[in-house]
Amino acid sequence: MSRLVIVANRVPDPKEQGAVAGGLAVALKDALAKRDAMWFGWSGKTAPETATTPVEARVGQTAYARLDLGQDDYRHYYQGFSNAALWPVLHYRLGVARFDRLDWIGYQRVNAAFAAALAPLLRPDDTIWIHDFHLFLMAKELRALGCKQRIGFFLHVPFPPRAVFTGLPHAHDVLAAMDAIDAIGMQTEDDAENLRGALISHGHAGAAMRVGAFPIGIDATGFANLASRQATQKEVTRLRDSLAGRSLAIGVDRLDYTKGLPQRIAGFGALLSRFPKHRGKITFLQVAPVSRGDVAQYRALRRELDESVGRINGQMAEPDWAPIRYITRAVARPTLAGFMRMARIGIVTPLRDGMNLVAKEFVAAQDADDPGVLVLSRFAGAAQEMEGALLVNPLDPDDIAEALDVAMDMPADERLDRWARMAAIVRANTAAVWCRRFLAALEGVEDVAEAGRAG
Numbered sequence: 001m002s003r004l005v006i007v008a009n010r011v012p013d014p015k016e017q018g019a020v021a022g023g024l025a026v027a028l029k030d031a032l033a034k035r036d037a038m039w040f041g042w043s044g045k046t047a048p049e050t051a052t053t054p055v056e057a058r059v060g061q062t063a064y065a066r067l068d069l070g071q072d073d074y075r076h077y078y079q080g081f082s083n084a085a086l087w088p089v090l091h092y093r094l095g096v097a098r099f100d101r102l103d104w105i106g107y108q109r110v111n112a113a114f115a116a117a118l119a120p121l122l123r124p125d126d127t128i129w130i131h132d133f134h135l136f137l138m139a140k141e142l143r144a145l146g147c148k149q150r151i152g153f154f155l156h157v158p159f160p161p162r163a164v165f166t167g168l169p170h171a172h173d174v175l176a177a178m179d180a181i182d183a184i185g186m187q188t189e190d191d192a193e194n195l196r197g198a199l200i201s202h203g204h205a206g207a208a209m210r211v212g213a214f215p216i217g218i219d220a221t222g223f224a225n226l227a228s229r230q231a232t233q234k235e236v237t238r239l240r241d242s243l244a245g246r247s248l249a250i251g252v253d254r255l256d257y258t259k260g261l262p263q264r265i266a267g268f269g270a271l272l273s274r275f276p277k278h279r280g281k282i283t284f285l286q287v288a289p290v291s292r293g294d295v296a297q298y299r300a301l302r303r304e305l306d307e308s309v310g311r312i313n314g315q316m317a318e319p320d321w322a323p324i325r326y327i328t329r330a331v332a333r334p335t336l337a338g339f340m341r342m343a344r345i346g347i348v349t350p351l352r353d354g355m356n357l358v359a360k361e362f363v364a365a366q367d368a369d370d371p372g373v374l375v376l377s378r379f380a381g382a383a384q385e386m387e388g389a390l391l392v393n394p395l396d397p398d399d400i401a402e403a404l405d406v407a408m409d410m411p412a413d414e415r416l417d418r419w420a421r422m423a424a425i426v427r428a429n430t431a432a433v434w435c436r437r438f439l440a441a442l443e444g445v446e447d448v449a450e451a452g453r454a455g
């Protein structure tokens, strides 16, 4: 089998893989166990200048080639065009986006620099799989250097309707770069349709034919085992004891403005004010470690959340009960799995999300004898698959409050029925299945859109 070259913005240090194994590394684990592979991308470190030659390492049959980013490139490519322009636009948030010509120039420069550093390492029969919005232009740059290998691309985040996407300066250049890709994977059929529409209206009908939906999954069995093993661990026992028999609702997100945290907090507040019978009966634990703390929009969000959590706790708390527990530090993954299993309600209400793996993790973590209820945003990709969830409009705190009220009162047989439907999907469409389906489309099947629908 040919070698698989995985290209991602961020490639963790192979020596630390066990500890911080990123989501993508987990999703690709099965594929990488079976064939030669190379990871290529940013090391996560900065240097005065972007390196031209990557630092190489090898662990088993997997090679790693990682580059440090120069300060200027970090600022314009990563913080600028990727995080301040593309991230909000792709999540339908034109009003939050910040555009600067220097950011676009930096984005082009880094995509070209990555291609130039990767090209000499390639073998003629490699299969190249590029991940996510940081690297939209890289396939085109590789082609310009003469690379003939198959190139696939997967977008982990949503793709908005054309009218939103074209608010991005240089949207046309981003779309044109997709001509160089053999298979373009999206999380949902809606995202795939949006991208096809944008490509066709900009005269790239050929690329539109190669777009398909490949919803990502998790290692469901692994996560379920992790969660049940944790049931007797110290942190989990401490939390259980502290609840004193109250129901737990849990939210787990990076602290990001796409995750709908202010509306979620308001929705929980509305539950307590509109349905007072739940006061003192439920505790909401939100874990949201700070991310991208050096970007202004993220600092403002943090202040807003600090204030609204404080206000609701101040108004509603009793001497022996605070309605919201809010943690902005990271919590270890096994502990989170144990917390999820204990929760009566999982609250996953992003304003937009490509998939949202927390929704699937919450389902996988449940105890099959007494499962909890998932309250899920209709605007997360996961909503397409999780029809057993209580679907809500994440912008509407009253809708969230009403769903939480239903979840609190839901009889055991309905909980079980809804959960079983979701669990069957989470177990069937795992990370390994996702990976196999995308690679089959990239390496074999001619019609990517058809391969996407077949799944």
Ligand code: ADQ
Residues within 6 Å of the ligand: 023, 156, 157, 216, 252, 253, 254, 287, 288, 289, 330, 331, 332, 333, 336, 353, 354, 355, 356, 357, 358, 361
């Ligand atoms: P993210 O935006 O990072 O991913 P998500 O899908 O929820 O969002 O994945 C996050 C992962 O990190 C999950 O495995 C989760 O358990 C973990 N995580 C989240 N919050 C955490 C916390 N507080 N502490 C510890 N771990 C935490 C992007 C897209 C998503 C898409 C994924 C995968 O934005 O829509 O589902 O890629 O394609």
